[in-house]
Amino acid sequence: MALNGLKNAIPHSFRHTHISVLRSNANIPLKEVQERVGHVLAETTDGYTHEMTNDQSKSVLAISKFIGKVG
Template identity: 40%
Template structure:
């Protein structure tokens, strides 16, 4: 052990899945990939392998587990933003999906949960709001 990272699948998620991303995000990732190849070439690393990490350490290994949090905290401080954790973005993402009208099944697949019940248990506050909105829509449709 002694500071060694252990990489394993999370308990409520399917491992090794592909997710669809929007074109703008893909654009930024492709630009980063090009910069990464150029930078790591100067360090003598081959970044053309299939399993290349997106955000690797300067030794082309996993970054420290707290590194994303450090980056995020600096951005929050520098720009006077409201505090959020890295994991908070996962919740924000799912809340936005629900608000946009995504179904439980769609959010479950996106988050990689094994079953929809897990998604419902974690995001019940969001689904309750959706249910209230659904009643309003129905009422409006039926002209009450």
């Protein structure tokens, strides 16, 4: 199954996207994100956090749709 917008994605990029999505939600505490991804220091988690661009938002949507189909 092809995922539109993800042809150049590598597994580690999903980690960055995952953390960025969680950090963009003000209802999810930093500590929870840290524990989820195995970071001890907040600085490490923040280093993975990127402001979501429109293209990244499309990728997140594509991943969500894919997970909905297989999950």
